[in-house]
Each structure stands twice: as structure tokens, then as C-alpha cells.
Amino acid sequence: MSISWDDEAIEQERLHERVARRMARDIVSGRLQEGDIVPPAEVIAQKFAVSRTVGREVLQALSAAGLIDVKHGRKSTVAPAKDWRFLEDLVQQAISREQLAGSLAADLYEVRRLVEIAATEMCAARASDEQLDHIVSLAQRMHDEADDEDGPLDLRRRVAEDLEFHGAIADGSGNLVLARLVADIRRELVPTWAVDQLDLSEVRDVHDAHLTIAKALRKRDVAAARREMARHLDWSIGTTLRRALSEEQLEAVDDRWRPDWRTTKKPRQR
Structure with a gap:
């Protein structure tokens, strides 16, 4: 399991979208593989220097695109590729940026x-x-x-x-x-x-x-x-x-x- 944390803080404009795009790239590239545990909102907030609210919005965006499975009371995991919503902009952008x-x-x-x-x-x-x-x-x-x-x-x-x-x-x-x-x-x-x-x-x-x-x-x-x-x-x-x-x-x-x-x-x- 490998995730490309970036030490520099994400710019303030649409923070959750920027972080979600970065994490989406980790998923579609295979750096985060099917079944891997996705960092919780608190860890995302710490690593990307954003608030917990933004961290939760990131997970919501990834879930809406079918990239992760979010189950209440359990840790979120990377979803299988067959569940990805390929026509969603978040998935499209990640695939394009990863040259896939x-x-x-x-x-x-x-x-x-x-x-x-x-x-x-x-x-x-x-x-x-x-x-x-x-x-x-x-x-x-x-x-x-x-x-x-x-x-x-x-x-x-x-x-x-x-x-x-x-x-x-x-x-x-x-x-x-x-x-x-x-x-x-x-x-x-x-x-x-x-x-x-x-x-x-x-x-x-x-x-x-x-x-x-x-x-x-x-x-x-x-x-x-x-x-x-x-x-x-x-x-x-x-x-x-x-x-x-x-x-x-x-x-x-x-x-x-x-x-x-x-x-x-x-x-x-x-």
C-alpha cells in the first residue's frame, strides 16, 4: 500500500476537490489497491493540512465516484474497478492525469x-x-x-x-x-x-x-x-x-x- 502524501498544504480554493483528485489518482494508478484501507478524515486532514470537515468531504467525493466503499462503523476501503463511475469527472481526471x-x-x-x-x-x-x-x-x-x-x-x-x-x-x-x-x-x-x-x-x-x-x-x-x-x-x-x-x-x-x-x-x- 502506498499513498503519495504531499507535504505542502493544499490551496484553499475548493479544498476537498483538490485533495479528492489527488487521492483518486492514487486509486486509479494502483498505488492504493482494491481492498486497501483508505485513511480516515482525521488523517487526511493532518496530512493535507486541511480541516476535518474537508477530510470528510473528500471521502464523500471519492465514495460518490464509486472509488471507495464507505460503511458505517467500519473502515473505508478502495472499491473494485468494476464499481468506479467512469463517467464522473473525478474518475476521468484521475485516469487522464495518470496517463491511463x-x-x-x-x-x-x-x-x-x-x-x-x-x-x-x-x-x-x-x-x-x-x-x-x-x-x-x-x-x-x-x-x-x-x-x-x-x-x-x-x-x-x-x-x-x-x-x-x-x-x-x-x-x-x-x-x-x-x-x-x-x-x-x-x-x-x-x-x-x-x-x-x-x-x-x-x-x-x-x-x-x-x-x-x-x-x-x-x-x-x-x-x-x-x-x-x-x-x-x-x-x-x-x-x-x-x-x-x-x-x-x-x-x-x-x-x-x-x-x-x-x-x-x-x-x-x-
């Missing part, structure tokens, strides 16, 4: 593929004509703008447009829980996207795919919409993972998921 985002991104992309294909099928069957017209309009606009593009890519706009397009499909599913899940997963994945590594021809390929999906949805062709969304996700997810993960991590993804790597782009030297 690659493996989590692969898990999130696997889930994204499942839920977005399901959302696409539901959208084709359930969305209103107005919702489908809106999806086609979004795809057509992105397609036309990409055709007219001849200068540097506007990364922020590209990300916003992609979120809007896929979000509209999730909304069209008519399932509020699924739509929220899609939005949350995509929000967490934005920092890992390889869109900043796409050249203009690849951006045009993405928008061609969006338009093909939109047209299949407008025809309410469930099978075609599903097929085109699966093809698009295999390309975009595969391309991102190839550019974000090590060869060892890619082998693990391939063993579990087996995406069609032939459709993806190999990373370019930067």
Missing part, C-alpha cells in the same frame, strides 16, 4: 459503438419526419461546407458539428436514457478524438459517411442505416485508436473487439 486514458478510451469506444448503432436503428424506426429532415439538413450542411473548405480546418467547429449530428440521431431514437448515455460517452471521448489529425480529404470522407447515414435514415431503411453507421464507426473509432494507443494496447482491443482494421487509417508521422 488509452485503455479506458477503448472501453468507451466499444460501448459507444454498441449504443450508437442501437440508437440509429431506433431513429430510423421511431423518429418524426421533422427530426429526420433535421438530421439530413445537418449532414448536408457539413458535407457542403467540407467541399468548400480550402484553408485550415476549424477543429472546434468540426467537433461541435459531429456532436450535433450524432446527438440528433440519439434524440431521434425516442429513448431519453439512451440519448443521455450517448451524450455522456461522447463528451468523455472528445479529448481522445483524432479529428485534429484528419486531413481535409479524410474530413470529407467523414461527412460523406454522415450524409449516407442521414439518407438511409430519411428512407427509414433500418438495415441500411445500421450498416452505414457501423461502417462509419469502425472507420472513425479504428482510426482514433490507431493514433492514440500503443501496439500492445491495440492488440488487446483486437482480441476483445476485432474491429475491421482494414478500413482504418494508419497513424501518420507528426
Whole structure:
């Protein structure tokens, strides 16, 4: 068991969040392992030069994120990874700071593929004509703008447009829980996207795919919409993972998921 105490006092702004982030990193990195006893509020207060109230708030934050098990009358312990709430900011930040985002991104992309294909099928069957017209309009606009593009890519706009397009499909599913899940997963994945590594021809390929999906949805062709969304996700997810993960991590993804790597782009030297 090892915990990275820091002798210097934590700054006074949002003390419990700062301490919780530091302890969360110890947990996700394995310095504190499953079942290890978590220091009580009094020890946290002493080590980080904060009040006992802040110490209790730290434990509450870690518990809310699923990182520790708090049981009345018993010592708190580190929770198993399966109980962590991976979409919580505290967990995300800890994983990112510990440079473990690659493996989590692969898990999130696997889930994204499942839920977005399901959302696409539901959208084709359930969305209103107005919702489908809106999806086609979004795809057509992105397609036309990409055709007219001849200068540097506007990364922020590209990300916003992609979120809007896929979000509209999730909304069209008519399932509020699924739509929220899609939005949350995509929000967490934005920092890992390889869109900043796409050249203009690849951006045009993405928008061609969006338009093909939109047209299949407008025809309410469930099978075609599903097929085109699966093809698009295999390309975009595969391309991102190839550019974000090590060869060892890619082998693990391939063993579990087996995406069609032939459709993806190999990373370019930067």
C-alpha cells in the first residue's frame, strides 16, 4: 500500500476537490489497491493540512465516484474497478492525469459503438419526419461546407458539428436514457478524438459517411442505416485508436473487439 502524501498544504480554493483528485489518482494508478484501507478524515486532514470537515468531504467525493466503499462503523476501503463511475469527472481526471486514458478510451469506444448503432436503428424506426429532415439538413450542411473548405480546418467547429449530428440521431431514437448515455460517452471521448489529425480529404470522407447515414435514415431503411453507421464507426473509432494507443494496447482491443482494421487509417508521422 502506498499513498503519495504531499507535504505542502493544499490551496484553499475548493479544498476537498483538490485533495479528492489527488487521492483518486492514487486509486486509479494502483498505488492504493482494491481492498486497501483508505485513511480516515482525521488523517487526511493532518496530512493535507486541511480541516476535518474537508477530510470528510473528500471521502464523500471519492465514495460518490464509486472509488471507495464507505460503511458505517467500519473502515473505508478502495472499491473494485468494476464499481468506479467512469463517467464522473473525478474518475476521468484521475485516469487522464495518470496517463491511463488509452485503455479506458477503448472501453468507451466499444460501448459507444454498441449504443450508437442501437440508437440509429431506433431513429430510423421511431423518429418524426421533422427530426429526420433535421438530421439530413445537418449532414448536408457539413458535407457542403467540407467541399468548400480550402484553408485550415476549424477543429472546434468540426467537433461541435459531429456532436450535433450524432446527438440528433440519439434524440431521434425516442429513448431519453439512451440519448443521455450517448451524450455522456461522447463528451468523455472528445479529448481522445483524432479529428485534429484528419486531413481535409479524410474530413470529407467523414461527412460523406454522415450524409449516407442521414439518407438511409430519411428512407427509414433500418438495415441500411445500421450498416452505414457501423461502417462509419469502425472507420472513425479504428482510426482514433490507431493514433492514440500503443501496439500492445491495440492488440488487446483486437482480441476483445476485432474491429475491421482494414478500413482504418494508419497513424501518420507528426
